[in-house]
Amino acid sequence: MNLRVLEPATEAVLAEIPRAGVEEADAAVARAKAAYPAWRAIAPPDRAKLLDGLALALAAKQQELAVLEARNAGKPIGDARGEMGMVVDTFRYYAGAVERALGDTIPVSGGVAMTFREPLGVVALITPWNFPLAIASWKLAPCLAAGNTVVLKPAELTPLTALEFERIALEAGIPEGVVNVVAGPGSTCGARLVEHPDVAKVAFTGSTEVGRRIATGAAQTIKRVTLELGGKSPNLVFADADLRAAAEAAPWAVFGNAGQDCCARSRILVQDTALDEFMAALTDVVEGIRVGDPLDEATQMGPLISAEQRATVGSYVPDGAPVAARGSAPAGPGFWFPPTVLAPVDASDRAVREEIFGPVACVIPFRDEAEAIALANDTIYGLSGSIWTRDGARALRVARAVEAGVLSINSNTSVRVSTPFGGFKQSGVGRELGPDALDYYTEVKNVYFSTEDG
Numbered sequence: 001m002n003l004r005v006l007e008p009a010t011e012a013v014l015a016e017i018p019r020a021g022v023e024e025a026d027a028a029v030a031r032a033k034a035a036y037p038a039w040r041a042i043a044p045p046d047r048a049k050l051l052d053g054l055a056l057a058l059a060a061k062q063q064e065l066a067v068l069e070a071r072n073a074g075k076p077i078g079d080a081r082g083e084m085g086m087v088v089d090t091f092r093y094y095a096g097a098v099e100r101a102l103g104d105t106i107p108v109s110g111g112v113a114m115t116f117r118e119p120l121g122v123v124a125l126i127t128p129w130n131f132p133l134a135i136a137s138w139k140l141a142p143c144l145a146a147g148n149t150v151v152l153k154p155a156e157l158t159p160l161t162a163l164e165f166e167r168i169a170l171e172a173g174i175p176e177g178v179v180n181v182v183a184g185p186g187s188t189c190g191a192r193l194v195e196h197p198d199v200a201k202v203a204f205t206g207s208t209e210v211g212r213r214i215a216t217g218a219a220q221t222i223k224r225v226t227l228e229l230g231g232k233s234p235n236l237v238f239a240d241a242d243l244r245a246a247a248e249a250a251p252w253a254v255f256g257n258a259g260q261d262c263c264a265r266s267r268i269l270v271q272d273t274a275l276d277e278f279m280a281a282l283t284d285v286v287e288g289i290r291v292g293d294p295l296d297e298a299t300q301m302g303p304l305i306s307a308e309q310r311a312t313v314g315s316y317v318p319d320g321a322p323v324a325a326r327g328s329a330p331a332g333p334g335f336w337f338p339p340t341v342l343a344p345v346d347a348s349d350r351a352v353r354e355e356i357f358g359p360v361a362c363v364i365p366f367r368d369e370a371e372a373i374a375l376a377n378d379t380i381y382g383l384s385g386s387i388w389t390r391d392g393a394r395a396l397r398v399a400r401a402v403e404a405g406v407l408s409i410n411s412n413t414s415v416r417v418s419t420p421f422g423g424f425k426q427s428g429v430g431r432e433l434g435p436d437a438l439d440y441y442t443e444v445k446n447v448y449f450s451t452e453d454g
């Protein structure tokens with residue numbers, strides 16, 4: 001049976017493609033396994049050139065890929081363009097890493113011990129629908145740079161740029177079988193990759209619930225796992241901050257990608273003495289957000305990914321919910337949901353505790369630094385967060401105390417190609433991007449070489 005891929009802004013069918021199942025997953029693993037010995041044997045400078053060539057080929061297709069991603073994921077075209085730029089940069093960055101997979105020499109008696117970073121073999125990458133090709137590239141680039149071959153399973157809702165990537169990689173000279181894309185359901189195709197005995201590692205981004213299932217499945221064959229899971233990140237605003245800057249930036253840290261962002265700073269914690277001033281500035285921004293056609297250059301927020309996601313998000317804003325600010329959303333077809341701010345809202349409310357993955361933010365007041373930190377850490381998650389204050393010592397004190405992997409001070413941006421990304425607590429295991437990612441696609445081998453005479 002074919003897979004019908006929808007355009008969330010119109011609900012129209014964008015493409016129909018063959019739906020991969022267990023058989024296709026097995027065939028892809030077999031191709032990746034067959035391609036592995038030759039790919040890992042390519043001399044490092046040559047593998048670096050191939051990845052550089054792939055970055056160039058992706059750059060040449062950047063605009064087409066951006067339009068495809070904007071249509072399939074329902075994201076504003078400007079955002080999609082930015083994401084495709086990051087895809088290109090990620091391949092450039094890891095092309096440079098191929099020749100820097102350094103080992104150590106360790107002084108020991110009777111000879112020398114040296115370490116090598118060896119590739120793992122066939123790696124399965126399972127990715128979500130919110131940043132389809134960008135998140136895939138965070139995994140693909142270091143994985144290939146390290147000498148592994150891959151099977152990528154994109155989300156069924158957004159498989160189109162991944163399939164395009166497979167074609168571009170082949171055209172750019174990446175040998176056949178090194179990159180394999182299977183577009184099928186997680187429950188069959190994805191689950192098969194997790195249990196497959198020839199898969200050495202699974203790198204996954206998605207919900208904490210599925211991440212837990214993947215960790216359990218991977219344990220049967222002691223596969224390595226990297227898990228990038230959910231978040232419920234705090235945006236801490238102290239009264240001594242540049243309040244206008246903090247309030248004007250806060251909506252974009254939740255409503256970007258229509259809130260479908262694991263880093264969304266969806267718990268806005270504001271010092272009580274600054275609450276009124278903060279809310280006034282925030283409301284102006286929220287009411288002015290331009291929600292509409294992803295392909296319109298003026299659009300700032302698109303629809304949600306699916307009718308199901310819209311129903312889930314809507315359940316956090318029932319009738320009578322304390323809506324403090326609300327933007328607009330188009331009528332008619334499309335999975336639209338207006339940007340919504342809830343306040344006052346109790347810290348025990350579902351909307352405060354669960355990852356909503358939609359354009360809904362909660363504002364919660366705090367009295368002092370100790371309470372701010374306690375509220376920030378009162379969650380099973382620990383992915384991301386922001387701290388706004390003009391007091392430098394406080395900024396660092398709080399940054400060290402917040403249990404999260406990726407923080408920003410007086411800014412809401414903390415994801416960059418060259419810096420590590422990943423979560424504390426139930427937000428995941430392992431790190432992507434930056435210099436750390438290569439470690440997660442290699443094993444350390446220690447070789448002792450005796451230099452004794454005779």
Ligand code: NDP
Nearest residue numbers: 127128154155156185186190191206207210229230262357
């Ligand atoms: P999922 O975690 O279900 O999906 C992520 C990926 O995992 C998809 O490719 C999916 O395949 C696949 N998958 C699903 N089940 C399995 C399985 N048993 N074995 C192997 N792979 C599997 O996310 P959803 O799309 O269902 O979104 C649900 C919620 O998850 C969101 O509302 C949000 O809260 C959270 N989420 C978080 C993300 C993040 O970046 N942290 C990203 C996406 C979602 P397929 O969808 O094709 O069936």
